[in-house]
Amino acid sequence: MPDIANKSDGLVTLGQAPLVVETPESLLDDDTTPTEKFYIRNNGLIPEPIRDPENWTLTIDGEVRNPLVLTPGELKARFATVTLRMVMECGGNGRSFFEPPVPGVRWTNGGVGCAEWTGVRVADVLRAAGVKPSAVFSGHLGADPHLSGATDRQAMSRGVPIAKLMEEHNLIVWGMNGQPLETIHGFPLRLVIGGWPASVSTKWLKRIWIRDRVHDGPGMGGLSYRVPIRPMEPGGPVDESNFRDLESMPVRSIVTSPASGTRLPSGTREVTLRGASWAGDYAVKDVSVSIDYGATWQTTQLDAPKNRYDWQRWTARIAIPSDGYYEVWSRATDTRGISQPYIAGLWNPEGYGGNPIHRIKLRVG
């Protein structure tokens, strides 16, 4: 079993089998999330480390004119190499904020990271395979064994509509932050699909199956990664016909410095705040902060993304009127004008897309 000893102190293990590790907001203070601070989400067992990556093959088949079977070396030789900084965010990020509580991994805001990913464009590979007009959806298959150990069952296999798959930013990657992918993050190959729940960004990628219908692998259909179409009563009866796939992740911001619980010396009258914000398929237009429970807000200085699907860092210098106890709240608004709600809204039984305003505690004196 690969270990995760190279992860930094302070990460929080939310589950052992499957292994799930979250990054507290205050460890997301780097512009690019270092690999040792990057969260981990597995749904199955962790594959044995691959020692001979050139024997690894990725198959592109289904509704294509020329099915392809490619080694990592052939991918590198045939297609242009691209590096992009993109957010990876679990569809369940924020789940612990739902009321009434929902089952599943209790993410706070730390089921997210933003890394430099190096690989080839999915679209370039698919153009070489020749997608047929009958193509509707993709199915992504990874090599991780099912939790039960059964070798004939996928741990998870999700996909996206062909139009989403063909977006130029989606990558088949072998590199993360300038190094080969680590086993835990999908070595030797993984998908990175921008803006959508990371469950479509398959690790240990073996096959992209182009399908003539909506993919039906484990993690598709039912209530998996699905949210209500018409809002439902929290905890109320579930009508499965009222659900659609969660596509773009919702807008979110976090305060990454200071850490929640920080005590500043008596007499401190100004503090610098730093944070991150992102909005799935969209960009962030504004991040505002409040130190009086949302009674008043002030805008922050917001950086541009390096490329689409990157996160946007923000900073603010705020005046502290007196010693005392404060909560610092951050709220982002996307380019459509949609802001983070005060509480996790759009309650759904599996707890996807919870994105309330982030709140940290600060003491002065």
Ligand SMILES: Nc1nc2c(c(=O)[nH]1)N[C@H]1C(S)=C(S)[C@@H](COP(=O)(O)O)O[C@H]1N2
């Ligand atoms: N093969 C495979 N790929 C997978 C998963 C998985 O269980 N198996 N989990 C997905 C989910 S739900 C998330 S949130 C991300 C987590 O990626 P990370 O562990 O590199 O942070 O991987 C996705 N890709």
Ligand SMILES: [Mo]
């Ligand atoms: Mo996830």
